[in-house]
Amino acid sequence: MSDGSSAGKLIEVEDITRVFHVGGEEVRALRGVSFGISRGEWVAIIGQSGSGKSTLMNVLGCLDTPSSGRYTLNGKDVSRMSDDELAVIRNEEIGFIFQTFQLLPRETALANVELPLVYRGLPARERRERAKAALEKVQLAHRMHHRPNELSGGQRQRVAIARALVAQPSMLLADEPTGNLDSATGEEIVRLFEELHRAGNTLVLVTHEPKLAARCPRAIRLSDGQVVADGPGREVALGIGAAVMAAGGT
Amino acid sequence: MKLPRGVRVDVLEGVRIALFSLKANRLRTVLTTLGIGIGVATLLAIVGIIQGLNTSFHRQLATFGANTLYVSKFPWAMKGDWWVYRNRKNFTMDQVTRLRSLAPFLSAISPTVQRVADVAYGGEQLSTVRIQGVTHEYLTISGYEVTAGRFLTEADDEVTRPVAVIGADVADGLFPGISPLGQSIRIDNRTFQVVGTLSRKGKIVNESLDLVVFVPFKSFYSSFGKGRGLEIAMAVADPTQVRRAEDQLVGILRRIRGTPPGLPDDFSINKPEAMAQTYEQLTGALYGVAVGVGLITLLVGGIGIMNIMLVSVRERTREIGVRRALGARKRTIVFQFLMEAASVSAVGGLLGTTAGLGTAKVVSLITPLAADVQATTVVGGVAFAAVVGLLFGIWPAARAANLDPVEALRYE
Numbered sequence: 001m002s003d004g005s006s007a008g009k010l011i012e013v014e015d016i017t018r019v020f021h022v023g024g025e026e027v028r029a030l031r032g033v034s035f036g037i038s039r040g041e042w043v044a045i046i047g048q049s050g051s052g053k054s055t056l057m058n059v060l061g062c063l064d065t066p067s068s069g070r071y072t073l074n075g076k077d078v079s080r081m082s083d084d085e086l087a088v089i090r091n092e093e094i095g096f097i098f099q100t101f102q103l104l105p106r107e108t109a110l111a112n113v114e115l116p117l118v119y120r121g122l123p124a125r126e127r128r129e130r131a132k133a134a135l136e137k138v139q140l141a142h143r144m145h146h147r148p149n150e151l152s153g154g155q156r157q158r159v160a161i162a163r164a165l166v167a168q169p170s171m172l173l174a175d176e177p178t179g180n181l182d183s184a185t186g187e188e189i190v191r192l193f194e195e196l197h198r199a200g201n202t203l204v205l206v207t208h209e210p211k212l213a214a215r216c217p218r219a220i221r222l223s224d225g226q227v228v229a230d231g232p233g234r235e236v237a238l239g240i241g242a243a244v245m246a247a248g249g250t
Numbered sequence: 251m252k253l254p255r256g257v258r259v260d261v262l263e264g265v266r267i268a269l270f271s272l273k274a275n276r277l278r279t280v281l282t283t284l285g286i287g288i289g290v291a292t293l294l295a296i297v298g299i300i301q302g303l304n305t306s307f308h309r310q311l312a313t314f315g316a317n318t319l320y321v322s323k324f325p326w327a328m329k330g331d332w333w334v335y336r337n338r339k340n341f342t343m344d345q346v347t348r349l350r351s352l353a354p355f356l357s358a359i360s361p362t363v364q365r366v367a368d369v370a371y372g373g374e375q376l377s378t379v380r381i382q383g384v385t386h387e388y389l390t391i392s393g394y395e396v397t398a399g400r401f402l403t404e405a406d407d408e409v410t411r412p413v414a415v416i417g418a419d420v421a422d423g424l425f426p427g428i429s430p431l432g433q434s435i436r437i438d439n440r441t442f443q444v445v446g447t448l449s450r451k452g453k454i455v456n457e458s459l460d461l462v463v464f465v466p467f468k469s470f471y472s473s474f475g476k477g478r479g480l481e482i483a484m485a486v487a488d489p490t491q492v493r494r495a496e497d498q499l500v501g502i503l504r505r506i507r508g509t510p511p512g513l514p515d516d517f518s519i520n521k522p523e524a525m526a527q528t529y530e531q532l533t534g535a536l537y538g539v540a541v542g543v544g545l546i547t548l549l550v551g552g553i554g555i556m557n558i559m560l561v562s563v564r565e566r567t568r569e570i571g572v573r574r575a576l577g578a579r580k581r582t583i584v585f586q587f588l589m590e591a592a593s594v595s596a597v598g599g600l601l602g603t604t605a606g607l608g609t610a611k612v613v614s615l616i617t618p619l620a621a622d623v624q625a626t627t628v629v630g631g632v633a634f635a636a637v638v639g640l641l642f643g644i645w646p647a648a649r650a651a652n653l654d655p656v657e658a659l660r661y662e
Contacts, residue, residue, distance in 0.1 A: 063659075084579050106271075119577035119582065
């Protein structure tokens, strides 16, 4: 029955753990995390530093693989994939948006946006067309020949969002996307996310800011490597309502 | 369908990024390039000069004629105990006569005997001139040409005429501005009348072939004594049959000299070609050492490449993380850095080739050494440098590709 209901989910995370070995000591960053995200959802993953949310983001982004458990993305079990296969998944299924933008400093905005399509092996002309279209979506077509250091922080993040969008991935995965921006610019970016959500994109946003999480339709709170709340963003972010599970219940 | 796409991404992107980053770090690229360039230049200059030496040596040998053989009791390339050769019986004029009648495949044959002496005319004197007693047939065997007057004749020899034909250096040295023909030169207080001058032949291993005086064979014996052993110079009629002629000569010479069966030959058949082999053995050792030095320079250059690639990988750790996050596979990253290393080296190879060729050219202009660099050497130089770059780029590239993307993205 649960198989039937999860078949339609874009992301299905089942009892995932991630154990690191640091200097002979075991650090259990994720201790049995399970949830599902449907296509078109906008979900915040929230938690204090050390809660395991960064580890979870790396696993969701296929930059890391779980120690145990199962992670199904768009119908594909990615938890046991090889390095090369994961590279293809990252290219085709995931659009990354980082706190520090992570643009290549020596390339123009256009070249930065083209990059995922380069690794997909598209011909140059098609890459260019699609990258321009993506930059238009974030209202930066007029700055496409500028290098990152000639752009403001908000503009840089919009270039990064265009880069995440250009390959038409199954989900956008944003890690503290407003963390390096002033509040006005941050607001601009959140509005852009709202727009993308309305357009049907699946968004996963990792943040430690309750205010930001509260604006998401759904939020998952992580604490000590476990999910402690899962429900409407406002309730999870503010710690109210039925979404708050009994912490330490395991 | 997957493979061509992968190759396209790996190679084309690799080359593009490599060139981009080389352009971005111009000074560093130039310095790294210098290391490889100097290695290639050293190698090429040395190879060029030695190849040039060999070529000019062969060219000089060729003036002897490919169909000439020289028989004497000494081999040109002496191996082992000199006394063994020293104790062989001398050749005699009688043996030369018998050889002529027994070897119809020879088109020319001349006994030759030589010494070194001072030659004087008026107040001028030349020292260490080679005085050679030969017969009229020697002209065609030796490859000299008469520029004025005549060569020695059969009659000169028969009647022991005190005449001489002189080489170009002797003519220039003793008769600056005047015609030597009809003049009398003195060799050891013997007087010879100059009847002809010879074309210039150049040098062979720094010994002038033009500092020479030819006199009739019998005149030589009567003037300077019969003690010296003679050598027999000969030309084989059919240049394609030199090998066969050599084999036949062995039998004939053993018969003439009465060598008992079972004993080794008591004579040596010498060829200009054999001299070339000895010469190449000599330069070969030099070649080996020089190439070794060049390779060490290249090794140092290669380590320079490796060093700078490691710096480049460290510097671009975050870039590598970003590329991996956006879908670059490990081998795409490997290619990117390999291409960068190979491009730096290939550019270095090109610069080095140019510098090496230039050096060789300059050397050939200001010294008598003729430098000669072949096209294969140039292509080889550039390709070799690129391979050096690839080899020394492997480790840094592998380090780049094996970075954990999560760590790389976090790198400050």
